[in-house]
Amino acid sequence: EAQVTQNPRYLITVTGKKLTVTCSQNMNHEYMSWYRQDPGLGLRQIYYSMNVEVTDKGDVPEGYKVSRKEKRNFPLILESPSPNQTSLYFCASSLSGGAGGYTFGSGTRLTVV
Amino acid sequence: GQQVMQIPQYQHVQEGEDFTTYCNSSTTLSNIQWYKQRPGGHPVFLIQLVKSGEVKKQKRLTFQFGEAKKNSSLHITATQTTDVGTYFCAGLPNFNKFYFGSGTKLNVKP
Numbered sequence: 001e002a003q004v005t006q007n008p009r010y011l012i013t014v015t016g017k018k019l020t021v022t023c024s025q026n027m028n029h030e031y032m033s034w035y036r037q038d039p040g041l042g043l044r045q046i047y048y049s050m051n052v053e054v055t056d057k058g059d060v061p062e063g064y065k066v067s068r069k070e071k072r073n074f075p076l077i078l079e080s081p082s083p084n085q086t087s088l089y090f091c092a093s094s095l096s097g098g099a100g101g102y103t104f105g106s107g108t109r110l111t112v113v
Numbered sequence: 114g115q116q117v118m119q120i121p122q123y124q125h126v127q128e129g130e131d132f133t134t135y136c137n138s139s140t141t142l143s144n145i146q147w148y149k150q151r152p153g154g155h156p157v158f159l160i161q162l163v164k165s166g167e168v169k170k171q172k173r174l175t176f177q178f179g180e181a182k183k184n185s186s187l188h189i190t191a192t193q194t195t196d197v198g199t200y201f202c203a204g205l206p207n208f209n210k211f212y213f214g215s216g217t218k219l220n221v222k223p
Binding site: 035040041042043044045048058090092097098099100101102103104105106107 | 119122144146148154155156157158161201203205210211213214215216
């Protein structure tokens, strides 16, 4: 089944403790992206990747890092999480830049206390 | 600033009533997409529109792309409880990158 797999689904952590949210897709998509979803703000792009070793900042990149060492994986790293990063995070992939539609993962609900 | 504006933010309807959500951009869009997110779920791609004035239908859902390619709408005829969720548009201005609207949350009373 074609899908984007995110882990974990839920995570509660403390301020400053580094964490990684994993994302993997099995569709051989070149384009992958991370979004955060907050009430009233819709989906805001954090980082995206056009292909292996090619990443770029989205609209809200501060406090996040990403890497794209393999085509299928696009982990999101929070080096020193803060409470304002409490949010619902989605990973998405598409064939090229979103044209034809994104396939989203199931989401990661992150709480930073 | 937000590239793509979506209204209304919320809509409550009685089952059987119609529903429309609108998406507007200040710049021309080369492409617009619509997604549905069920409560507790993730956005799911519904459709993509690329031509000026394009109209597409999926059963009770009608999607339109404006003549100037700056606005779009999603209309649901005779809503059902299964239509509950948040509907997002995502616009692509000038082949740059997609910007998502803030979504319209639809609640349908049985």
